[in-house]
Amino acid sequence: MNLKDIKSQFPIFKSNKNLIYFDTANSAQKPIQVINALDDFYKNHYANIGRAVYGLAARATANYDNTRETIKEFVNGSDGEIIFTKNSTESLNLVAHCFGKFLKEGDEIILTEAEHHSNYVPWHFLRKKKVNIKFIPINEEGEVQVDQLTSLITNKTKMISIIHVSNVTGLTTNVKKVISIARAKKIPVCIDGTQAVTHSHVDLKELDCDFYAFSAHKIYGPTGVGILFMKNKWVEQFEPFNGGGGMIQNVDTKNITYASGVSKFEAGSLASAEVIALKHAIKFVKDIKIKNIVSHEQSLATYALDKISKFNDIEFVGRPSDKGSVFSFNIKGVHAHDASTVFDEDDIAVRAGHHCCQILHKKLKIGSSLRVSFGVYNNKQDIDALCESIKKCKKIFKLK
Template sequence: MNIDQIKKEFPIFDEKIQNNDLVYLDSANSSQKPKIVVDRINEFYTKQFSNVGRSVHYLAVAATNLYENTRTSVQKYINAKHKNEIVFTKGATEALNLVANTLGQSYLQEGDEVLITELEHHSNYVPWHFLRKSKNIKINFAEINEEGEITLEEIEKKITPKTKLISITHLSNVTGAILPVKEITQLAHSKGIIVVVDGCQGAPHLKLDMQELDCDFYAISCHKMYGPTGLGVLYGKKKWLEELPPYQGGGGMINEVKKDRISYGELPNKYEAGTMATAQVIAFDKSIKFLESIGIENVMKHEADLVEYGQELLQKNNSVKLIGNPKNKGGVLSFIIEGVHPHDIATILDEDGVAIRAGHHCCQILHDKLNIPASARASVGIYNTKEDLDQLNESINNCKKIFDL
C-alpha cells in the first residue's frame, strides 16, 4: 500500500494552509474527502439531479437507483443480513436519537435501566437523558479502568435485573479504547438486553460485520468515513425496525393517509421522512468504494502502526502525558502537557499547519472522571504518515519552548 499515492487522492493536501503543508490530525472529528467523493457530488448535481423515490420521470428513476445502490453497498460493507436494515439519517447523532426516541415510545418503561459507559460521546448520553426526563428511566455508567478501557467484566458488574438496554461506543474518541462489542452483545442477549453501538469511530477504522457483532443497532457517521457531511447510517435489526414506531412523520414514510387514519410505509422508507440528503448518499457510495479499494485490513494495519509510533514518540517527550493506555487501541492520541492548556497547544500547533482538536471532545463525563477540564487530541486517518507524527512532536516541543517548559 502506497500512502503517498493514497494521499494524492485527497485534493486538500495540495493546499497550503497558512503557508504550511497540512498535517491533518483531526480525523476522529471529521475526515478529509477523496476527490472521487467530491467529484461525485458535483457530477450528480450537474448531470443527474432529481429527487428520489417519488416521480416517474427518467432522472427520478435513475437517481432513485443510484440512491438505493448506496444502500446495497453499505449493506455489503457492514455485512448486514437485509438491505432494508440500512436507514439513512442526517448523522450518527440522529441515528442514536432515532433509536432512543422510538424505543422510548414503545419499549422502555418507567424504572427500566439503560447502561452506558463513561467513555460515551454526548450523542450517546443526551438522547437517553431525554428518556430519563420523560419516561423516568435510569441511566447507569460502566466505569473505565486505569487504562481508559471498558471491560466485559465491568459491564457484567453493572447489569441489574432492570437493565433493558446497553448503549456503548465501539471505539472511544478520547482514549482510543476498542470495546469488546461482540462479547458484550453475547452477554447482553443472554439476559434479554438490547445492544446499541455508537460506531462513529468504529466504522471508519475497524472491520464491520453486523451479523458477527450481532448488536441490535449500529450508528455510523459518514463524514468521519471519508464521506460527505449531513449523512449518517443507522443499522437496525429488521425485527426491531419493523416493530418500532416511526421517528419523524412526513412525505415518503407513509403508506396511506386519510382524515381518520394513517398507515406507514415499509422499511426502510418508514424511517426516511422528507427529502433525504440525496447527493450525499450517492457520493457516499464512492467513500465505500475508496475504503474497499484499500482494504479495511490495510487501513487497520496502517493506523495501528501510526498509533504505536506516535505513542512511543509522545511517551518519550517529557511533560506530555497520554490519556489512556488501552491494549486494543484505535487511531487516537489524546494528551495533556503539564503547564499548557490544550487550547494553547492547539493554537500553537496550528501555526505549523498541524490541525488537532482541543477541548472535552463532547465527553465531559470522561474528562470529569479524569479530573481534567480538557485535553488535546491527535487522531489519524488513512492519509497520515509517520512524518506527520514527527511534525506533531516537533510542534509540541515548540509549544513547550514558548511556555518555557
Template structure:
C-alpha cells in the same frame, strides 16, 4: 467510477487522492490530525457529488421520469453498498439519517416509545460521546427511566465485571461506543453484545470512530443497532446510517412523520410504509447517501485490513515518540486502540497548545471532545487530541513532536 484499488499500500499515492491535504497553513504544509472530528474527502467522492448535482439531480421515490428513476436506483444502490460494508442481512435494515446523532436520537425515541417504562434502565459507559448520553437522558426523563454507567479503568478500558453487575431485570437497552473518540479505545463489542443477549437485552453501538478504521460485521457482532456518520468515513457531511435488525425496526414506531414514509394517510388514521422508508420521512439526502457509497467503495478498494495495518504502524510509532517526550502525558493506553493521541503538555492548557500547533500548520482538536464525563474521570478538563488517518505519515508525527518541543520552550 474510477478504480481506486491500491494493491500495495502507498501513502504518497493515497495522499494524492485527497486534494485538501496539498496546501499550506500560515506558510507551513498542512498536517491534518483532526480526523476524529471529520475526515477529508477523496477525489472520487468530490467528483461523485459534483456529477450528481450537474448531471443527475432529481428527487427519489416519487417521479415517473427518467432522472428520478436513475437517482432512485443510485440511492438504493448506495443502501446496498452500506449493507455490504456492514454485512447486514437485509438492505432494508439500513436507514439513512443525517448522522450518528440523528441515528441514536431516532432509536432513543422510537425504542423508548415502544419498550421503555417507568423505572426501566438503560446502560451506557463512562467514555460515551455526549450524543450517546443526552438522547438517553431525554428518553429517561420522558419515560421515568434511569441511566446506568459502566466505569472505566485508568487505561481507558471498560470494566466488564462492573457492566455485568449493572445488568438486571429492569435493563432494557445497552448503548455503547465501539471506539472512544477521546481515547481511541476499541471496546470488545462482540463480548458486550453476548453478555446483554444472554439477558435478552438489545444493544446499540455508536460506530462513529470505528467504521473508517476496521472491518465491521454487524451480523458477527450480533448488535441490534449500529450507527455511524458519513463525514467521519471520508464521505459527505449530513449523511449517516442507522442499522437496525429487521425485527426491532418493524416493531418500533416511526420517530418522524411526513412524505415518503406513509402507506395511506387519512385524517382518522395513517398507515406507514415498509422498511426502510418508514424511518425516512421527507426527501432524504440522496446525494449524500450516494457520496457515502462512493467513499465506502474507496475504502474497500484500499482494503480495510491495509488501512488497519498502516494505522497500527502510525499508532505504535506515535506512542513511542510521544511517550518519550518529557512533560507529555498521554490519556488512553488501552491494549486495543485506534490511532488517537490524547495528551496534555506540562501544565499548558490544551487550547494554548492547539493554538500554537495551528500556527505551525498542525490541525488538532482541543478541549473535552464532547466527552465531559470521561474527563471528569481523569480529573482534567480535556486534552489535545491528534486523531490520525491512513493518509497521515510517520514524518508528520515527527513534526508534531518537534512542534510540541517548540511550544514547551515558549512556555518555559
C-alpha cells in the same frame, strides 16, 4: 492502492500545501472521487429521489438505493435493515426515542463512562420518564470494565448502548463480550460505531447487535448522512421518528398508514447527492482494504506514542491496551487550547477540548486534552512535525 501516494487523491492538501491534518476522528478529508461524484450528480443527474416516475428521478432513486446495497455488503448487514439519517447523532436519537416508548418508570439503560455525548444525551432525555441510567465504569487507563457489566444488570435492564471505539483514547470496547452477556439476558444492544467502521473490520452478522450507528463523513464521505443498522424485528416494532412525505402509505383526514420497512424512518427530501457520493467513499476504502488501513494507522500510532512519550512533561489521557488510531494527551503546564493554537501556527490541525466526552474527562480528572487522530493520508513525517511543534510550545511556555 499505494498509501505512499494517497495524499495526492485529496484536493485539500493541494490547496493547503503545508497542512498536517490530525483530526480525522472529527471528520475525514474527502478524496477526489467523492467530490467528483457530488459534482457529477448535481451537474448531470440531479432529481429528488423516491418521488417521481420520470427517467431522471427513477435513475437517481436507483443510484441512491444502490448505495444502501453497497453499505450492506461493506458491513455484512441484511436486506431491509439499513436506514439513512443525517449522522450518527440522529441515528442514536432515533433508537433512544423509538425504544423509549416501550419503557416505564424504573426501567434501566446501561451505558459506559466512555460515551460520546451522542450516545448519552438521547438516553438522558428518557429520565423524564423516570428511567434510570447506569454506567459501566472505566479505569484509570480509560478501559471500559466490561467484567462489571453483569453486576449492573437487573430484571429492569431494558437496553445496553455502548461505544465501539472511543474518540478520546482510541479504546476498543469488547463489544462481542457485551453482546454475549446481553443475549443471555435477552437484552438488546445498541452500538455507537462512529469511530470503528473505517479503522477496523466490522461484520454486523458476526456481532449480532440490534442497532449499529455510524456516519458517512468519518469514512471519507460527505457530511449530512448517517447510517443506522436496525434488526428487522425493531424495524417492524418501532413507530416513525419523523413525519412527512416519503414515510407514508396512505393519508386521509382521520388516519395515516405508514410505509413499511425502513422507508417509514426516512421522512422528507433526503440527502440524495451525499448518499450517492458515499458509495464512492466506500469504494475508496475497499480499494485500499481495511486491513491495510488498520496496519498503516496502528504503525503511525505506535510511532507517535513512542516519540511523544520521550518528552518528560506529557500526560496521556488513558493508555488502553486495545486501542485504535486515536489518542489524547496534555503538555503539563499548558492548556490544551493554547497548545493547539501553537500547533495551528505550524499548520498542524489537532483538536483541543473535551471532545464531546465530558464524563470520561471528569472521571480521569482532566478538563480538556489534545487529540491526535489518524487518516490514510497521514505519515511519519507528520508525526515528526508534531514533535517539533511540541518543542516549540514548550519553549514558548518556558517549560524545560
